[in-house]
Amino acid sequence: MAWEISDFIAHPGWMVCTLVLAAVTRAQRRGWWDPRTCPVRLTGKTAIVTGANTGIGKFIALDFACRGARVILACRSEARGMAALREIRQRSGNQNVHLRIIDTSSLKSVHKFADQIIKEEKELHILVNNAGASGLPKGITEEGLEVSFATNHIGPFLLTNLLLDLLKKSAPARIVNVSSANHRRGKVDFSHFHGENLSYIMDMVYNHTKLHNVIWTNELARRLEGTGVTANSLHPGVVMTEVMRHYNWIVRTIFNIIGMFFFKSAAEGAVSTIYCAVAEETEGISGKYFDSDCSLVLPAPEARDRAIGAKEFEYCERLTAKL
Numbered sequence: 001m002a003w004e005i006s007d008f009i010a011h012p013g014w015m016v017c018t019l020v021l022a023a024v025t026r027a028q029r030r031g032w033w034d035p036r037t038c039p040v041r042l043t044g045k046t047a048i049v050t051g052a053n054t055g056i057g058k059f060i061a062l063d064f065a066c067r068g069a070r071v072i073l074a075c076r077s078e079a080r081g082m083a084a085l086r087e088i089r090q091r092s093g094n095q096n097v098h099l100r101i102i103d104t105s106s107l108k109s110v111h112k113f114a115d116q117i118i119k120e121e122k123e124l125h126i127l128v129n130n131a132g133a134s135g136l137p138k139g140i141t142e143e144g145l146e147v148s149f150a151t152n153h154i155g156p157f158l159l160t161n162l163l164l165d166l167l168k169k170s171a172p173a174r175i176v177n178v179s180s181a182n183h184r185r186g187k188v189d190f191s192h193f194h195g196e197n198l199s200y201i202m203d204m205v206y207n208h209t210k211l212h213n214v215i216w217t218n219e220l221a222r223r224l225e226g227t228g229v230t231a232n233s234l235h236p237g238v239v240m241t242e243v244m245r246h247y248n249w250i251v252r253t254i255f256n257i258i259g260m261f262f263f264k265s266a267a268e269g270a271v272s273t274i275y276c277a278v279a280e281e282t283e284g285i286s287g288k289y290f291d292s293d294c295s296l297v298l299p300a301p302e303a304r305d306r307a308i309g310a311k312e313f314e315y316c317e318r319l320t321a322k323l
Contacts, residue, residue, distance in 0.1 A: 033281075033294040035063055035274045042069035042278065046124050046170075048117070048163075050074040050104060050156070051131030053084040056178070056236055059270035060128055060277070065092035067278065072121075074102045074113065074131070104131050104155030107143050107323045114162035123170040124163060126277050129156035129213075130178045134206040138195070143323045146195035152209035154193065157216055158320045164229070171228025172283070175220070176276045179213040179289070181235040184300045186211030188308060190315055212312065214289055214299045219309030221287030230286035232276045233299070236269040237292030264292070 047064045051057040052073035064071045065088050073088070075081030081099045088097050102113035117124070132152040139147040145154055160175060167173040186207040191197050198205055217233040224231060275294045276282055289299040302308050 033271065033275050033279065035271060035278075038274075038279060040067065040278045040280060042067040042125075044068075045126065046070045046072070046121055047126035047128070047277070048072045048074055048124065049128045049130055050102065050159070051076075053077060053080040055266045056269045056273065057128075057130040058084050058088070059267045060130060060273050061097070062088050062092060063270065063274050064126070064277075065089070065094040065097050068094065069126070070096045071098070072117070073097065073099045075099060076101070076103045076131070102131075102159070104159065105141055105145075105147055105151040107145075107150070107155065107158055107320060110155050110158045111162070114159060117163060118166060121166065124166045125170050125173045126176070127160060127163060127167060127174075128176045128178070128273060128277060129160065130273065131156070132178065132206075132209070134203050136205070138200055140195050145193060145323075146198065146205070148205045149193050149209055149212075152206070153212045153216070154316065154320065156213070157316045160220070161317070161320070164224075167229045168224075168227050173229045174277055174282075175217075175229065175231040176273055177213050177217045177231070177233040178236055178273055179217075179233045180206075180210040181291070182207045183210035183214050183303070186300070188212070188215070188302050188312075193315075193319065211300060211302060214303040215305075215309050215312045216316065217289075218287045218299075218303055219306075219313045222306075222309070223313070224286065230282075230284065232282070232286060232288050232290060234272045234276055234290040235292050236272055237264045 042064055047069045049057050049061040049064070049071065052061040053075040061071050061073055061084070071088070073081055073085055075084070078099070078101055081101070085097055085099045089095055100113060100116060103109040133148070136148045136151065141147055141150045143150070156177065167175065182203065186209070188211065189197055192208055214233045217231050221231040272290055272292050272294050276290055288296055289303065291297045298304065
């Protein structure tokens with residue numbers, strides 16, 4: 001997608017809506033739950049955080065490390081992953097932090113990562129599917145998937161399925177999927193998975209993937225009932241991260257200027273994920289959607305439709321089984 005200056009001139013409402021959203025976000029920058037006051041320790045627990053080399057993911061991994069967990073940073077870039085590894089070890093004092101490489105847009109890479117985890121790890125107590133991107137250009141992966149859907153949804157779906165047995169064996173365990181409030185503007189159309197019938201205006205494709213995240217999470221929770229493994233999704237808030245890196249410089253500049261005054265920091269944006277992953281208050285809760293202030297809210301109607309959830313899960317299972 002490519003927006004020019006003329007687009008903003010022609011759509012002044014976009015700027016007004018952005019400023020209103022920024023003001024609301026500013027008022028909600030901090031939720032009622034503060035991870036610094038949470039006494040939960042994770043000594044003896046193993047956690048995986050995808051996209052842990054930067055932004056929200058890095059602060060989630062840092063929190064887990066500070067709680068004494070064995071933390072696996074699941075990153076696409078080895079160089080950036082190593083930099084995050086050194087920083088997290090130094091800041092937490094925990095040397096039991098490790099880097100493993102995964103590209104969630106590649107199902108081959110997801111299989112390789114999962115095989116390594118199953119071979120190396122005896123237990124897995126927390127899986128955070130945080131990696132994702134907005135504004136990716138049009139593209140089809142070598143496996144025939146639309147690149148945003150592969151990165152944000154199909155890759156995390158496959159990774160979770162491949163690690164389910166390990167999670168069940170380690171129960172109680174938690175799966176946390178980072179979605180977005182933008183899921184409410186998404187639509188369910190399974191042809192999107194292959195790049196068909198898609199509009200690349202602004203972040204519409206991203207919105208669709210985030211809706212599928214919530215639908216899948218709720219269906220997964222139903223299928224995991226009685227196993228001791230929970231699954232929840234959440235909105236981290238409007239956060240100053242690198243999620244906008246694929247947009248042109250005009251959009252990035254506006255986002256960054258507004259964000260400096262109104263948006264959450266990456267550390268603040270990590271709070272709702274940490275809450276779902278470690279808080280005593282969320283123990284045993286499953287199939288729910290949490291807002292950026294850590295409150296329970298209802299997701300979009302499609303995400304609460306059991307028929308859509310079953311179709312979603314079965315479609316993704318068939319799709320990943322072929323690839």
